[in-house]
Amino acid sequence: MTNPTATAATSRDPKVVLITGTSSGIGLAAAVAAARAGFTTVATLRDPQRADALREAAEEAGVELDIRRLDVTDAASVAACVAGVVADHGRLDAVVNNAGAGHVGTLENESVDDVRQVMEVNFFGVVQVAKAALPHLRATGGRLVTVTSVGGVIGQPFNEAYCAAKFAVEGYLESLAPVAASVGVTVSVVEPGAVASAFVANVGVDADQAVTEAGPYAPALQAYLARTRATFASAAQTPQGAADTVIEALTAERPAFRLQTSEAARQFVGIKLADLDGSAAQAFTTAWIA
Template sequence: MSATSSASAASPKVVLVTGTSSGIGLAAAVAAAQAGWQVVATLRDPSRAGALRTAAAEAGVELDVRQLDVTDEASVATAISGVLADHGRLDAVINNAGAGHLGTLENESVDEVRTVMEVNFFGVLHVSKAALPHLRATGGRLITVTSVGGVVGQPFNEAYCAAKFAVEGYMESLAPVAAALGVSVSVVEPGAVATEFVNNIGLDIQAEVDAAGPYAKPLQAYLERTTAQFLNGAQTPAEAAEAVLEALTADRPAFRLQTSDWARAFTGTKLTDLDGSAVVGLTAGWVS
């Protein structure tokens, strides 16, 4: 074996993580680095990397922090080519970047729904498509953080859940095709996680209720229920990132991993609900 090939064999595996400014993406990037991976931690706005850099320093790990906007194909291409140029390989991708959204069809525009799909669905496809040739070369892994909202539709989350349903369906369909060429595909489904994700939606709750018209009463009920869940039952980002790390490091990772017992029970309601009555009966209680 040549000196060059020996060095390559000894070099750490390389994982690219999107959406690492906070929350699960930040925690997963740090956890992967602690597990010995070379982590390329990307975010749309590099000026928001302060918390990421602080967490890495506190954990005693180094991250390669780069800009990547998942909705911009040129930005994705630049990031992927930069990883290959500087590290020589790409062994895994963790699609984590996403944006929350609250609304219902009658009170929002179709363009708003398209925007949600661009970030949460097409953004995943941009990154995955650019990465796949390189993941084939390394027998790598394609991991996407979805949501329990990618399995169970939730009131006032129509657009968000539609995007996450689309991701789950796409990846479930892609998984056997990618596996035939040596690439493992997994989705990770968090429930409520104590992150900046909800805050980043930018909600003024009272203004939303005041503007909801005939939907004001069910929206108020939904917001009260959901706020209580996030205050009292949310996981930490580090806890949720454990499932991401399992998908990254397990010998044979499952296609679908939930991040908590609650998430397993909640998604299990849908996966065993052949006629839909259990799910609709459950979520109807959230808005009454």
């Protein structure tokens, strides 16, 4: 859609939500669902040339989206996008941090720079967007919603860097939440489990090659990959199912800080949250590679 001329925001204006990582999966479904729920929805993605599926979904749903470029790893891109949204729409009521990238690997077989890059996208990208948005969310008594993962609660084999980033996001936002609440901003994290989307494919792992190059870790990696394939084949929820929880975080009168997107996700994180000494979580994930 064409960006509207900026006007002074009033309480009667539609609320404006900015969502990152909307080219596919949860982000795409959440953008369409937010527009259906009555939000003026700014759907952002790193590469606007990948917006075809997003446009088709919006057209099919009969909703309008304001599609813009935003690279969460580029401070100038983040600042320009947030400033542009406020200039054009007059307000910013909510942000959904959804952009992220999966990563499979283990410490001995990857570089420290590989780990840094995972943190850059999945952790510092969230912090960068949140920092740019917070002054505007303060002005509207808005909401900061971040899609994390069950991997932000339980560390998972061959996901050290990815889980570290998601743990960092959860710790950062759990710490920020009461501070943000003191100035009227609600902070929530949304924790999906397995979701049937392009996210896993975008990890870019050639399973056979990865096992061949894994050295002494090959048997454990092979077991992990087999377990993961089976889980995604039999138990993955739809992106829409996960997006419904994002909308809950945006619209509930008093959303919880932590929301899981499925019963499977609730059971998974419950292992850790009731596991005072860590032994239950360790036994659970060790069985994946035994």
